[in-house]
Amino acid sequence: MGRAWIELDTDALRHNVEVLRDSLPAGCALMPAVKANAYGHGAVLVARELNRMGIGAFCVATVAEGAQLRRGGITGEILVLGYTHPRQFSLLHRFRLTQAVLENTYAKELDRCGAPVEVQVKIDTGMHRLGERWDDLDKLSEIFACKNLHVTGAFTHLCASSSSARSDRAFTLAQAEAFYRALDALRGRGCVCPKAHLLSSYAVVNYPELGGDYARVGIALYGMLSSKEDTKNCPLELRPVLSLKARVAQVQRLCRGEGAGYDLQFTAQRDTRLAVLAIGYADGLPRSLSCGVGSALLNGRRAPVVGRVCMDQTLVDVTDVPEVAPGDAAVLIGVCGEQEISACEVAEQAGTISNEILSRLGARLERIVV
Numbered sequence: 001m002g003r004a005w006i007e008l009d010t011d012a013l014r015h016n017v018e019v020l021r022d023s024l025p026a027g028c029a030l031m032p033a034v035k036a037n038a039y040g041h042g043a044v045l046v047a048r049e050l051n052r053m054g055i056g057a058f059c060v061a062t063v064a065e066g067a068q069l070r071r072g073g074i075t076g077e078i079l080v081l082g083y084t085h086p087r088q089f090s091l092l093h094r095f096r097l098t099q100a101v102l103e104n105t106y107a108k109e110l111d112r113c114g115a116p117v118e119v120q121v122k123i124d125t126g127m128h129r130l131g132e133r134w135d136d137l138d139k140l141s142e143i144f145a146c147k148n149l150h151v152t153g154a155f156t157h158l159c160a161s162s163s164s165a166r167s168d169r170a171f172t173l174a175q176a177e178a179f180y181r182a183l184d185a186l187r188g189r190g191c192v193c194p195k196a197h198l199l200s201s202y203a204v205v206n207y208p209e210l211g212g213d214y215a216r217v218g219i220a221l222y223g224m225l226s227s228k229e230d231t232k233n234c235p236l237e238l239r240p241v242l243s244l245k246a247r248v249a250q251v252q253r254l255c256r257g258e259g260a261g262y263d264l265q266f267t268a269q270r271d272t273r274l275a276v277l278a279i280g281y282a283d284g285l286p287r288s289l290s291c292g293v294g295s296a297l298l299n300g301r302r303a304p305v306v307g308r309v310c311m312d313q314t315l316v317d318v319t320d321v322p323e324v325a326p327g328d329a330a331v332l333i334g335v336c337g338e339q340e341i342s343a344c345e346v347a348e349q350a351g352t353i354s355n356e357i358l359s360r361l362g363a364r365l366e367r368i369v370v
Contacts, residue, residue: 003246008370016221017030030215039219058079070096120152127156151194200216246296262308266306278312
């Protein structure tokens with residue numbers, strides 16, 4: 001391990017897979033979301049482990065992400081959930097990727113390329129982000145009629161499934177009803193749709209009865225939900241897969257009254273020892289953790305961040321942490337002794353969700369399977 005790195009606990013990943021599988025209705029399989037570099041964990045590393053566990057379907061955001069998986073030896077169906085530009089349509093065939101059809105006109109553009117391609121139809125049931133409207137059956141039927149498109153499935157996204165509010169529950173159930181009504185109507189028109197899916201992480205937790213052939217699990221696969229509160233209240237026993245660590249590059253000694261960091265945002269109120277950690281916002285550590293908001297773990301104790309998080313370094317106060325020396329490993333996310341900093345805690349401190357904290361962890365962090 002070098003300056004800063006990520007450790008992946010494959011036992012935790014395997015545990016989460018089994019817990020999630022056990023929570024699914026009969027006939028529903030996992031289709032893990034490994035987009036955004038598997039939420040920062042390392043897409044190829046994670047997908048290889050999942051392949052070994054018998055998982056044969058994945059979803060990504062871009063055609064480039066799908067191609068990366070194929071180059072890494074990943075087998076099974078890989079569904080590209082997002083927009084692919086026509087100049088990249090050839091990559092779908094080359095890397096045996098399944099493209100989400102975003103709307104009727106997009107399907108016809110894809111069909112005109114002349115090469116056969118597998119697709120899944122995105123049906124908009126109320127999120128109004130991507131997809132053809134569920135009640136526009138004429139446009140949906142035309143997608144199935146495209147001669148070069150082999151439709152392997154259809155899906156929708158439940159946009160309020162994380163909420164227990166009565167209005168959100170009603171909206172979610174209405175989305176599911178609209179989705180299945182659309183599929184029934186399409187079958188009545190002779191449109192063959194082998195697979196259908198609508199569950200994501202929160203829907204697996206809150207609405208498993210809605211069924212489907214796949215569950216597109218993302219954040220739950222990696223051992224948490226989007227917030228600290230949601231993770232605490234989650235009925236599934238999930239385990240975090242990722243730990244984030246960095247080396248102590250140097251230990252600085254400050255006299256009382258001396259300042260440190262950009263704009264001297266820290267002033268020592270006593271004789272102080274600062275550890276310089278070899279990690280910064282270019283690695284995905286939020287700059288909003290500056291000036292005492294965030295912390296790191298060293299030798300089983302918390303050390304607060306002081307001054308501003310820099311691009312490549314972060315200062316932490318180790319005055320009360322004994323025996324800190326250059327080369328030591330600090331934990332930014334994970335467990336050290338009896339202390340733990342979770343990704344959800346970091347997200348709460350940064351004013352965001354765990355999904356963002358994890359998915360923005362930088363490419364120069366080495367990923368290590370432990």
